[in-house]
Amino acid sequence: MSTAADDWPARVFAALKTGGISQVAYVPDAGHARLIELARADAAVRDIVLTTEEEGVALAAGAWLGGARACLLLQSSGVGNCINMLTLMQNGRFPLLMLVTMRGEEGEFNHWQVPMSQATAPALRLMDVDVARADTPEEAADLVAASLARAFGEERAAAVLFSQRLIGAKRW
């Protein structure tokens, strides 16, 4: 479990900046709250609030077309909304970096989150998205940096899952 003293999302944000991310798209999410706040506070980063996650997949393709790098922040439930749009990455070899906060794991109160949580990694792999998983605050930023380098270097899609143990269960 992360603590207030360990600002690992700030290290993740630093990795995004180092990797040249200039557009951060997101659907509002408690697990990504700190990262969203950092993106919004940074004048060199465009923060783009979405109505549904698949918009962010298409946005990332457009950004790359224009020579910019986008990152999509979403919850595991949102991965389900992205599936057909991910064919853009396969058909057009567009890069995509997805940072996914996991619901439906340890400490989940709302069992409606469980089915998509269970399907998240397999569904991403079915759509040819590389999947890494961060369980500790120490490894999160390194995994993001590595996935970012691969996504934009190879022009393919990569996701880093932030486990519920890492982000903390939602308090009801």
Place this chain on the structure above:
Amino acid sequence: MLDRRAVVKTLLARRGDLLVVCGLGSPTWDVAAAGDDPRNLYLWGAMGGAAMIGLGLALARPERRVLVVTGDGEMLMGMGALATIAVQRPANLAIVVLDNGAFGETGMQESHTARVTDLAAVAKGCGIPLALDIADEAGLARLEPLVRGANETLFARVRVEAKDYPRVMPEKDGAAIKARFKRALGL
């Protein structure tokens, strides 16, 4: 009612350095019919994504003008994008929806716009103030310079005939289309 091929031809006749994203199906054939260009991103899939690809591109290249040409069916599938775009409001983005009130690629079944939905009103309601409803030549003449030079985000619903045209098929390989587009931008 306008002829979609003539509309697209008019909008692209003096395109200058305009970058074009085409929604799958008829808009892709319409843009190809107006003349192939490396600065056209032809979509053959990813339904509902055209406007958002346009947004990502417009934000990435604020010095260039971006035109999204799509159809009513494709826009309906990704209608939330209009709210997302309204929040960003890039001045260099124009979205033109060729509205024939039908799903052309699947057999001309009636779409929502032929029945009750007004896409210009949707765009306005989402927060895009410059949302036009174009139905005739005079409207098209007003739209053409705005596509190239409006100083705010532009949305236009253009009413076109529900008619089948011969397919004009451009390059189909998505990676090749993308690579060619990026080369044309010097990337």
